[in-house]
Amino acid sequence: MLGESEGTKGDATIEQIGRRRTFTRTLQLAIVLAVVQAPMRSAVQSATAVCEVPARLSLLVDGLFIMAYVYAAYRAYKYVKFLDRQSWQRIAAIGAWLVCVAAVLDVIEDIRLWPEFANSCADLSTGAFTWVMRGIGVLGAIVLAVCYFATSRYGQRKLYGVRLDPPATFTQDGDAGVDAGRLVITCSGGGIRSASFCLGALQHLREQGLYDKASTVIGVSGGGYMAAAFHVLRRACPDPFAQGSPELARLRRQTRYLLQGGPAIFRAGLSVLFGLVVNLLLIGIMLRAIAWVLGWYLADQGVVVRGFTDVQVSLRPGGSWTYLITATALLAISAATFVLEKVWDRWARMPDVVRRILSSLGSASLLYGVPVAVLLLGVPGGLYLLGKLPGDTGLPSELLALVDPTKQGVASFSALVVVLIGLGRAVWNGLSAEGKESNKLRDRLLAFAQTKLAPWAGTAIIVLASVVVLLRWTGGYAIGENLRPDDWSVAVVLAAIAAGIKLFTDANRTSLHSFYRERLSRAFLVTRKPNGAAASLDYYKRLRYSEWAKPDGGGPQLVIAGVANVEDADFVPTQRDCVPFVFDAERIGIVGDRSLPDGGRRQTGDYEREADMLLREVTVPAAMAISGAALSPLTGRVNGRTRPIRLLLAVLNARLGVWLPNPYWNNRAEPAFPEVRGVVPAIRRYVGSVIDKPGPYRLLREAIGSPSMYDRRIYVTDGGHYDNLGLVEALRRKPAQVIVIDASNDAEDRFNALAEAIATARMDHGIEVDIDPSSMRRGSKPRADRAWTYGIATHPQAAGEPKPYKTEIFLVKALLAGQLGWDLEQYALGHSDFPRRTTSDQFYDEWDFEAYRELGYTLAESLTSHHRVRDRLADL
Missing domain, CATH: 1.20.5 (Single alpha-helices involved in coiled-coils or other helix-helix interfaces)
Incomplete structure (x- = not known):
């Protein structure tokens, strides 16, 4: 699992490069904070009277500096420890402890100095105490620097005359071929449309014995809803979601699963509002802190001064x-x-x-x-x-009032939020309708406004509002109008807000993932009770993926496909921006083309414990929600469409993706996070798990950053952002046969999802797919002749194989073909978009749900009833 970055030439692991990068970034932050203090300290030293503002500002920035250099020391120690050089590891631990001791003394020094600047200009030093503190800190830094150098490749070569090999990292054998000789079923993405269609198809496949005959069912996005629902219920009864069953009747009552009833609508609104408020508070804290320091500096340097009138x-x-x-x-x-x-x-x-x-x-x-x-x-x-502050600036008064604690300020802020939400909704509707053709000028103008103008308008408004706020706050601190630089209560408030956000939430908890996960679980994951009733599984119950994705009492295993969003030119082609992330009961993590470094998958049980001490992040409901996280600032292969609105989606909290541990990190032969035994180790692990949750930095990466496979955490979203059919993952596993249930919302007669899967299989795995969907084309006819097609996938010939391995592909597509039942014919007459209803519409009634379910059942039956298909599937 070697990576090639910044001159490593492929002789360093992804984790090694990533750990070095995290240390370097933290060290750079510490250096920046030290530099920021320089003009403040200079102002104190040159002052002859009162210097309270620069001195205390320096102490506040010094508090951030302390946290940064402690964190840098910790990361330097972890890097040396990762390289597994025992003697240097012990020395590095001493250096890290020395830095921590210096940090404690530094805090004591700041506390002692704070009151001394109330009425006079004292020295930013406490004499011998300061020199002792600095000496200990410098000594610790030197020790860490020596250890860092000695364990590097260059240091090993200079000190010992040997080349430092990459640290031993456990790499499990690939699972390509795990389904060799077996049948795999894939359920495509497409929200509730796909869930309904896949339900009908799976019902028929179960009746034909093909579902239980399969070794694996792969779910993507909406198809993952039903793949997981079928799998979980199959553990309790052999005929899940059979016609007339209580669970099917219950599911028909949950077709508006996202906002089913008043309580769900209320919780959805609170989820959006909670994340939005937290995001705005984070932006406000950052802008206020920058404005405070910058305003003082501009005034101190004489760059900004108060005139007579302006x-x-x-x-x-x-x-x-x-x-x-x-x-x-x-x-x-x-x-x-x-x-x-x-x-x-x-x-x-x-x-x-x-x-x-x-x-x-x-x-x-x-x-x-x-x-x-x-x-x-x-x-x-x-x-x-x-120009003048306050006065006629040429800007709308509503913008200028954003920072005013008045009724107009509140109204301006509220109006800004409403406008952003409206733009977000318009953009989402535009993206959902993109690709639909219309000859009406009005429709084309509306589509242009929604897809081209609104995205940039939302980002521009956010940036403009932030700039205005920063300018007004900075100007206020510089000239002392309405904002006093010596109002230290502001620092207490900012610190309290930041601590509260860190203590009570994280980047995953402020997103909509938790709400989405719960709604999916309550709507789709049911069990059949002994009295015959169907009931939702207790959401509090942890459906650990390592346990619940395995078959129990027959049936296939469950695999859910997502994507990890990365933009490394080292690993992904231009503008792909993602690699596949697969939830599997045995091993979980990153898979992909043969050029990706090995070792991207971890033992699922160990990974579950690393992701969350309470085992909540890697569960069946979580996998369903992550695989269906289409609404996110980062969207893999479709980033080109959503990049203009990344900032808007992040600020509005339109975020369904989840930050998970990078599986390339901590990939060891033995579990890196074994089961905890004992009260003290459990408490230590629990506290560490809570502290380690993704913070505001990850949110910033979603909004404007560039996610990397070297990062300690990766952002996982909708599997359809890589392959909406799940076909590529199925072929990677080398089964004998694949049944693809395709409910993708392709344009008529184009089959884009299939074309992209064919090209991806060839690019990433060297698999040639020969399949012709022309029989599913409507062309000039009223409708297509049939809704299924057959093909062959030829895998690269392995050494020792007499001939290349082949996989048969049977694809059934959600489209109108042949003569359908009268109820479907009537539904199609009344719904011109059937069966291509937009994925953005997730609110079905019983007629919508039944129409798509029945269509899936009917078309799957047309596939398996064909004598050649029936014979081929019977051969397995």
Whole structure:
């Protein structure tokens, strides 16, 4: 499981690169916070009278700096520990403890210094105590740096004259071929439309004995609802969802499963509102903290000062170039490294190590130089363009009132939220209708507005509102109007809000995943009681995937397909932005093409314990919800359509995806998270599990970041974002036969989902699929002749095999074909979009549900009743 990134040349594991990156990012953050303190400390040292504001601001920033360098020390120790060099690991532990001791002393120092700046200008030092603290911290940092260097490839080669091999990481044998010689059934995505259609098809396949004959059923998105429902109920009775059964009658009462009844609607509204409020609070905390520090700095440097009637802005206060040089220094360094590389390359060959150093330096300078320039140049420029504060700025008063604690401010904020929600709804409707053709000018204009204008309008409004808020807060702190830089109660409030968010929720809990998961569980996962009644399984009961996905008393195993959103050019083709993530009872994790590093799958039981101490994150309901998480800021292969609205969806809390542990990390021969025994270990594991939940940083990655397979956590969403049919995963398992139940919402006669699955199977696994859907084309006829087709998949010939392995494919498609029952014919007459109802419509009544269920049953029957298909399926 080697990765190739930043010059590693494939001789480092994904986890090793990822751990190094997390340490580097944390160290960079600590350095940034240390640099931010520099002008504050300089102001204290040069002051002769009162310097309360810069001194106490420095102490507040120092608190963040302490947390950052402690976290960096911890990650450095974990990196050395991961490399499994025992002697250096023990030394690194000493260095980490020294840094922690220094952090404790640093906190004590800050507490002692805080009251000293109330009425006079003291020194930002406590004498010998400060020097002891710094000495211990520097010593710990040196120890960690030595350990880090000594365990690196370069250090091992220089110190011992040996090359450091990648750490031993457990890699299980691949499961390609696990269903060899068997039958696999796949249920495609498509929300309630697909769930209804797949239900009818599975009913018929069960009656024919094919369901119990199958070794695996693969569910994707909506198809996963019924695949899981059938599988779970099959454990309790041999005839799940049979005609006239109590569970089928109950399911017909749950066809509006998302908002079934007043309590569900109320909880849905609260779920959206809860996440939205948390997101806005996080944005507000960040903007207020930046504005506070930046406002003081601009005032201290004389860049922003109060005039007689307005705010005066000067980027060269006192005629000095110092401020401009500070604002552009990092960008200049980035440009200089680029020019140096070009000049060097003109006169001589540049060693790769030098090129990598210059490239890294230039990238880091650009990464931090852009926000520095935007803040130090853009904010004063924005204040200059706004003109007078307060006064006529040229901007709508509703925008300017966003930060005012008045009735107009509340009204402006409420209006902003309503507008964003309206835009979000318009965008979702537009994306759902995309691909539908219309000759009406009005429909085409509406589609253009919904798919092209509204997405960027929502993002633009969020950015504009954030900029206005930042400018008003920064200007207020700079000139002291309505905002006092020495109002330290603000810091207490901000810290309390941040601590409360960390303590009471996380990025997964603020999303809609929990609500979605519960609704799916209560609607689809039922059991048949001894008295014959059907009842929902207790949601409190943990349906661990490692236990409940296995067959019990006959029938197939359950596999649910999702995707892990990653954008690494090292691993995924351009604009694919995802790799398959498979929920399997034995092993769970990332699968994909043969170029992906091995080791992306973990023992499911061990993975369940890592994801959550209380075993709630990797369950059958969770897998159903994750596989159906179509509404998310990150959407795999369809990111090109949703990228303009990523920020809008994230802010509005339209997030169904889940952050799960990266299975490439902690992949060991022995469980990395074994069963806990004992009270103290259990408490320690529980506290660690709660603290380790994904925080605001992950939410930022959803909104504007670039997710990576090297990250400690990956964002898992709808399996249809990779392959909506589940066919590619089925072929990877090399069965003898595959029955594909396809309820995809393809355009008429185009079969896009099938075409994409064929191309993906060839690209990722070298599997050639020969299948012709022309018999399902309607063309100029009123309807197609039949709704199924047959094909052959030829796998690459393995060494020692006399001939390539082949898989038979039987695909049944949700379309109108042949003569249907009178009830279906009448339903089709009254519903022109049948059976291609938009996936965004998840609210069916009994007639809708029955029509799609009966269509699935009828078309599956037309497939299995054909004499050639019947004979082929009987051969297995």
